[in-house]
Amino acid sequence: MTDNTIASRYQATLDRIAEACQRAGRSREDVTLMVVTKFHPLDDVLELVRLGVRTFGENREQEARQKAHDLLEHDAVEHVLAGTPAEWSMIGQLQRNKCNAVARWAHSVHSVDSVPLVKGLERGMQRALDDGSRENSQLGVYLQVSLDGDTARGGALESDIPELADLVDDSDHLVLRGLMSVPPLDADPSAAFAHLYDLSQQLRTNHPHATKISAGMTGDMEQAIAHGSTCVRVGTAILGPRPTH
Numbered sequence: 405m406t407d408n409t410i411a412s413r414y415q416a417t418l419d420r421i422a423e424a425c426q427r428a429g430r431s432r433e434d435v436t437l438m439v440v441t442k443f444h445p446l447d448d449v450l451e452l453v454r455l456g457v458r459t460f461g462e463n464r465e466q467e468a469r470q471k472a473h474d475l476l477e478h479d480a481v482e483h484v485l486a487g488t489p490a491e492w493s494m495i496g497q498l499q500r501n502k503c504n505a506v507a508r509w510a511h512s513v514h515s516v517d518s519v520p521l522v523k524g525l526e527r528g529m530q531r532a533l534d535d536g537s538r539e540n541s542q543l544g545v546y547l548q549v550s551l552d553g554d555t556a557r558g559g560a561l562e563s564d565i566p567e568l569a570d571l572v573d574d575s576d577h578l579v580l581r582g583l584m585s586v587p588p589l590d591a592d593p594s595a596a597f598a599h600l601y602d603l604s605q606q607l608r609t610n611h612p613h614a615t616k617i618s619a620g621m622t623g624d625m626e627q628a629i630a631h632g633s634t635c636v637r638v639g640t641a642i643l644g645p646r647p648t649h
Contacts, residue, residue: 410451413642414439421636424629435629438493438618440639442467443646446474449490452642458488461514461637463496465505472509493544495584495618495637497558504528508537512544514584514618514637517560522571522578529577544581545572546618549603551596552588559585562603569611582616582634583607593624597631604632 417437425432440461441449449460449471462468472492491511498506498513500520506513507528516522525543532538547568550559560568565583572580583604587596597619604617620628620636628636639646 410448410642411455413644414452414455414457417638417641420625420641421629424626427626428630430629434634436635438495438635438637439642440495440621440637441471441643442496442639444639444643446471446478448643449475450478453490458490459493460490461493461495461639463494465494465498465502468492468494469505469509500524504531507532507543510543511540512546512581514546514635515548515558516545516568516572517548517550517555517558519568519571522568522575526575526578533577541577542579543577545578546581546584546616547572547607548584549600551585551599552591554588557586557588565603565607566610569607569614573611580611580614582614582618584618586619586621587624593627594631597624597628597633601632 421435421437422432425435436459438459438461439452439457442463462471475490492509493512493514494506494510495514498515498521503521503524507525513525516525529543533541547565548559549562549565550557553561555561569580572578583600585600587593600617600619607614616634617632618635618637619633622638622641625636625638
């Protein structure tokens with residue numbers, strides 16, 4: 405019988421990442437696994453924490469905020485195992501009116517694609533620091549780029565990335581980490597990730613510290629790693645299909 409537990413699927417995902425890194429001639433330490441827990445219950449999060457996971461991604465602000473709060477409130481030793489707390493990142497499309505809320509719980513935001521979002525997150529960070537709801541004074545930012553120009557699916561136009569990068573770097577509390585993207589529908593993932601890597605190299609010309617690439621999910625993480633991804637966002641391969649809500 406096939407072992408289909410969260411633990412076994414998590415280990416299988418780690419093995420896939422390690423094998424992809426080996427094929428690409430990259431160090432395993434170059435790639436972070438972010439587990440996407442959208443629609444999955446806190447019990448699943450707690451199981452992942454017990455397994456050593458500390459990096460989580462969520463698509464919806466309210467759900468992420470609740471899970472981050474519940475995990476902190478949970479009296480489980482595993483949450484602070486080895487003194488390393490969980491980090492939550494916003495990876496879904498973000499509305500400007502959610503920036504204040506996101507600034508109170510997010511370690512990073514992977515879906516920044518407009519000037520209003522940059523400004524909103526900066527204001528939200530300042531407010532969170534002022535009212536004492538946040539201690540860490542920096543918020544990591546990944547600029548989401550649309551590789552086919554269809555910004556309705558999220559992502560800025562390639563031509564807008566330099567302006568957004570400058571704006572992030574000019575802020576007091578936002579730190580430019582790099583780029584994020586999702587391959588266009590029906591596109592060849594390898595070609596899309598290769599193009600994203602080229603854009604990342606261009607970004608580093610004026611922003612040499614922006615070395616991160618958030619790309620690759622359950623179905624295409626190997627191709628993303630082959631083309632320089634430093635963070636793969638995986639949900640289904642570890643937690644199974646999302647519960648219907």
